[in-house]
Amino acid sequence: MQVRWLLSAGVGATVVAQAAYAVQYMTVEQAQQAAFAQGSRFVPVAATIDTSALGAPSGWMPLVWRVQRDAETIGWFFEDAVIGKSELITYALALDASGKVTSLEVLEYRESHGGEVRLAGWRNQFTGKTAADAVALDRDIRNISGATLSCRHLTEGVHRLLQLYTHVLAAKP
């Protein structure tokens, strides 16, 4: 039953993604290739997510891949979306095997303003962050004037994924 639900949700999402205004900067594949060396394998991971414990909105379900080379886990890759001002920002986060951020990419942006979150200088602030860091806007992440809401919500999204990593993925045997 769960499996069937999963598949129909997947197909549904395909259709939804086609309907809205969106500027696509990168595909998931491009982000995966940019974040990890050639020859890495991306294995979809299912995880039980207690959204309330992670301070996430109910229904929050990011896509998670375990990244492997041979049998060794070399990192993690996430695709998730947050609201900017009123539209979704789709983004990808890559962690190394120790849970350190190696890259953050904005895949799709739909707002009229605030698209500056895709600037490399801003995204690079996350490099090296772990679940132990604050990862909070105006603390260890600086704002972009004029794109405050997009900056704040994307920062909150990365914070959530790092918590997901440390409490769920890293905790798994």
Added chain:
Amino acid sequence: MRTFLAGLALAGGFAMQSIPAHANDAALKSEVEALRTEVAALKAEVEQMRAAPTQKAGTVSAAATPPALQPGSVAVANAVPVTPNSGTTSPNPGNAVGEGTTLWGYGQLDYNRPTARSADAQFDLSRAVIGFTHAFDESTRIYGELEWEHAIASAEDAGESEVEQLYIEHALAPSYGVRAGLMVVPIGLLNEHHEPTQFYGVERNFVEQAIIPSTWREGGIAGYGNTDSGWQWDIGLVTSPNLGKWDPTSDEGRASPLGSIHQELQLAKAHDVSLWGRLNWLGVPGLNVGAAFFAGKIGQDTSRQFDGDTNFRADKARLLLGEAHARWQSGPWDFAALYTRGTISDTQDLNLSFIGQPTPVPKSFWGGYAQGAWRALEWNRSSLVPFLRYEEFNTGAAYAAQPQGLGTPALPTQRVWTAGVNYYLNPNVVFKIDYQNFRYDDVLLNYGNRFDLGIGYQF
């Protein structure tokens, strides 16, 4: 292709149901395992299609090899499957109205109490705004803001009901596009980002009300874009203010020269057009440095209009407004500075016809401010941010020369200190208190030391 996938999904579902009752548990387990593997492969395929709908299957690289090719490694555990995001996973899904349509809004309520004239204390619902976007397709949408000022708008009331922005936006590429319609002028720090949660103090700063009118918008066509190195640019060809609207008997021109003659696309005189341009650099996180201009003829050939003023003597008047700003936000600190200066040419003859009236057209006007804010306290989603702002501005810094004895002296430069606190209950709800100290009083322009209280929100 999508239909094919849906078919696969359905087939997968039927396959699950058609498993006959097995006596042998081990056989059942292995079959389920095989199905799991197959399902994971299908899911990965769906994912790839979803993520790269335009990418041809042949171009998918080895880096994204579907897990089905390594059956032993599929790590689908006994847990709830992680499903793709759809539009329903938003933190505030209430904003979605229908497919492709979203709503948002902001509002502001202000209480002002002049310390020397408490009888003039006033509490006003300054503005309530409803905004919307509707996406027609992947690259085209409409963006609109509808505003009510001062609570009630009718023939007998002081309020206004207005369309603040209404434009079509079309993305030509990921990093640039065009807009057409009624748009806010991309100048200064406040005009584009005027929600009450975005600025310190109950009232918007004076410089960006008196010199750069707020909220200033014009109708036309504009291009926008940004680069990977952090440049953000805007250029527009739009309607001009209308100098024919200048009222030498009113104080409006002294409160805000451009605010008294901008047209807000209300049956706007469109003989003259203006050009706007802006360049911002955001390449270092936390930093915003930029400059903008607005330039064009504003006489609108008023004397030759069908219903125009045939005595009007500034058909060729030109406006040039320039502005430069810098803002630095780092940790709890937020510093901003802005300078702006405007000139209006060819006003000598027009002002001569205004002799004896209180408000001639200035030749130049200018203003600047510096502001510092410090997030002193922060708990949960709340924060307390004291700030200090110093402003200087002059809406009539110089007037065109006139015959001996008829000239207008420059206005005195106003100086305002504002000290206060923004208390953010959460990032989208703010309560404000401040005290403003003026260099000189002017009852007509509401200049005078005062206490202010404010409520603001944004969603």
